Amino acid sequence: MVEPLTAAVIVSLFFSEAVKEGGKTLGKGVTDTFTQLVNTIREKFQAHNIDGILTQAQKQPTETNKTIFQNVLQTQIDTDEAFANKLKELVQQLQAQDERIRQVVLSGIELGGDLKTKDISQKAIRSGSVEQEMLKQVKATNIELGNLTQES
Numbered sequence: 104m105v106e107p108l109t110a111a112v113i114v115s116l117f118f119s120e121a122v123k124e125g126g127k128t129l130g131k132g133v134t135d136t137f138t139q140l141v142n143t144i145r146e147k148f149q150a151h152n153i154d155g156i157l158t159q160a161q162k163q164p165t166e167t168n169k170t171i172f173q174n175v176l177q178t179q180i181d182t183d184e185a186f187a188n189k190l191k192e193l194v195q196q197l198q199a200q201d202e203r204i205r206q207v208v209l210s211g212i213e214l215g216g217d218l219k220t221k222d223i224s225q226k227a228i229r230s231g232s233v234e235q236e237m238l239k240q241v242k243a244t245n246i247e248l249g250n251l252t253q254e255s
Contacts, residue, residue, distance in 0.1 A: 109177075109180055109187070109190060109191060109194065110173045110174075110176040110177035110180055111173060112194060113140070113144070113173075113176060113190060113194065114169055114172060114173040114176070115207075116137070116140070116194070116197065117141075117160070117161075117172075118164050118169060133197060136193060136196045136197050137197060139193060140190065140193040140194070140197070143186075143189055143190065143193065144157060144176065144190070145157060147179055147183070147186055148175075148179075151179070153175060156171060156172055156175050157172060159171075159172075160172035166211075207235075207236045207239060208223055208225060208236070208237050208238070209223075209237065209238050209239070209241055210236065210238075210239040210240060210241070211239070211240050211241075212240075212241045212242070212243070213241075213242045213243075214242065214243040214244070215244065216243065216244055217243055217244055217245040217246070217247065218241065218243035218245070218246045218247070219246075219247040220247070220248055220249070220251075221248070221249035221250045221251075222249070222250045223237065223250070223251050223252075224250075224251070224252040224253070224254070225237070225252070225253045225254070226253075226254045235253045237251050237253060
């Protein structure tokens with residue numbers, strides 16, 4: 104079985120700025136692998152008559168539609184090991200082909216209470232362009248942070 108964050112990683116790939124730009128910044132290998140990833144998911148969803156969820160998320164990428172897509176994708180990943188392994192392989196290929204490093208910590212969190220965190224670090228040890236985000240779209244009543252570091 105693939106680690107639980109795979110669906111979230113795939114959804115973030117689906118709606119990344121590089122993909123929205125039509126792959127202008129991506130090389131041909133990355134674009135081909137991404138197309139293969141999309142087609143693999145589309146075929147799986149079509150086989151289960153749920154491809155409308157993918158289409159809706161692509162046409163209207165609202166947070167609600169992305170969340171629904173992510174949840175349905177995670178269910179498919181959790182129930183089909185061969186499918187999960189294929190997606191994991193494709194994501195690993197994409198990561199290996201892309202020279203950019205993207206690291207995100209604490210993204211898309213909405214809490215009614217407080218958020219307290221400390222001792223979070225990001226370190227990129229590979230060459231290439233590096234994009235690191237520590238906090239992105241985080242909402243909480245009070246946010247208390249400590250010892251956050253980023254290195255590249």
